[in-house]
Amino acid sequence: MKTIVSGIQPTGSLNIGTYLGSIKNFVKLQQKYSDHHFYLFIADLHAMTTPIDAKKLRKKIKELAALYLACGLERDNLSLFIQSEIPAHSQMGYLLQCFTYMGELERMTQYKDKAQKQSEGIRSSLFTYPALMAGDILLYDAEYVPVGDDQKQHLELTRNIAERINQRYGEVFKVPKPLIPKIGARIMSLTDPMRKMSKSDENVKSRINLLDEENIIRKRIKSAVTDSDQTVRYDKQNKPGLSNLFDIRIAITDESVKEIEDAYADKGYKDFKEDLGEIVVNELLPIQKRYRELLDSGELDQILDEGKQRAEKIAAEKIDSLNRILGLGRKRKQKG
Numbered sequence: 029m030k031t032i033v034s035g036i037q038p039t040g041s042l043n044i045g046t047y048l049g050s051i052k053n054f055v056k057l058q059q060k061y062s063d064h065h066f067y068l069f070i071a072d073l074h075a076m077t078t079p080i081d082a083k084k085l086r087k088k089i090k091e092l093a094a095l096y097l098a099c100g101l102e103r104d105n106l107s108l109f110i111q112s113e114i115p116a117h118s119q120m121g122y123l124l125q126c127f128t129y130m131g132e133l134e135r136m137t138q139y140k141d142k143a144q145k146q147s148e149g150i151r152s153s154l155f156t157y158p159a160l161m162a163g164d165i166l167l168y169d170a171e172y173v174p175v176g177d178d179q180k181q182h183l184e185l186t187r188n189i190a191e192r193i194n195q196r197y198g199e200v201f202k203v204p205k206p207l208i209p210k211i212g213a214r215i216m217s218l219t220d221p222m223r224k225m226s227k228s229d230e231n232v233k234s235r236i237n238l239l240d241e242e243n244i245i246r247k248r249i250k251s252a253v254t255d256s257d258q259t260v261r262y263d264k265q266n267k268p269g270l271s272n273l274f275d276i277r278i279a280i281t282d283e284s285v286k287e288i289e290d291a292y293a294d295k296g297y298k299d300f301k302e303d304l305g306e307i308v309v310n311e312l313l314p315i316q317k318r319y320r321e322l323l324d325s326g327e328l329d330q331i332l333d334e335g336k337q338r339a340e341k342i343a344a345e346k347i348d349s350l351n352r353i354l355g356l357g358r359k360r361k362q363k364g
């Protein structure tokens with residue numbers, strides 16, 4: 029069965045950027061690719077690449093698992109699991125480091141950005157992180173990897189590593205293709221529309237978190253930075269703030285730019301923002317309700333156990349076969 033793989037780090041607060049760029053897209057793709065199996069996971073090993081409190085991490089893992097499900101994922105073609113519960117991820121990450129060059133890792137813009145924010149104690153895992161991510165994907169022979177725009181470079185590296193190994197050892201891995209949504213792949217900060225909305229931004233006004241209260245959601249949109257013109261028109265170059273709000277709206281409602289522009293031909297930003305507040309609230313409140321029901325339910329643990337079981341089996345087989353191909357360990361005796 030063809031597979032689709034993706035993950036999210038359990039760090040910071042899950043915001044509508046991550047939601048529209050990934051989870052909402054997963055939900056849509058589950059319908060489009062109903063004959064594929066989805067391996068979606070909580071990338072907790074990735075969270076170890078920067079300092080994080082152990083108690084906080086454990087809490088975030090559970091919350092993210094509940095949020096994934098609360099956003100409406102179908103269970104039929106899904107394995108939802110926690111990355112660290114499957115040892116093959118760490119093993120694969122190491123093996124792929126052996127096929128990744130320093131120069132390639134040095135070019136990763138996310139590494140450069142994150143390293144720049146820390147003055148000392150930059151973990152070597154932050155540097156080798158793309159090899160771990162490549163492992164997450166190649167373990168399951170993913171056909172597609174749905175991600176936001178900021179993960180494109182990591183995906184390209186994953187493809188290069190897979191092709192490099194295939195060239196040397198034969199067809200070991202499926203070379204995965206990224207699936208980047210047309211709208212919502214890069215939701216920008218509400219306070220600085222030239223920067224990506226980020227869960228680690230110190231300014232809480234820069235984002236809407238999935239669990240924000242209704243009045244906060246409306247407030248954040250109302251105070252989102254736009255320009256001084258009042259014409260509701262999509263123009264990324266000259267109206268980046270307003271265009272970002274368009275993207276948020278379109279990713280939720282699937283309207284066209286023209287439909288929205290026509291609807292606001294005689295109105296200004298105030299109306300547009302108020303309506304967007306309503307749209308986002310209507311999208312997030314049902315998710316919040318399901319989230320609260322799921323968080324402490326036995327159902328969540330059961331889903332994570334089932335996901336683990338299936339993913340563990342596939343991943344262990346892949347590692348076994350890779351070890352053999354690479355000549356690691358001892359030659360197995362023929363059975364019988």
Ligand code: TYM
Pocket residue numbers: 033034035036037038045046047048049050071074160161164165173174175176177178179212213214215216224225226
């Ligand atoms: P992470 O946790 O930073 O983000 C999770 C997903 O959300 C997308 N995203 C956004 N999309 C649109 N606008 C934004 N402002 C925005 N912010 C985040 C990201 O592109 C991503 O798809 N390394 C990954 C997690 C990971 C992974 C993997 C993903 C680990 N292994 C294997 C795919 C396959 C990360 O840190 O994503």
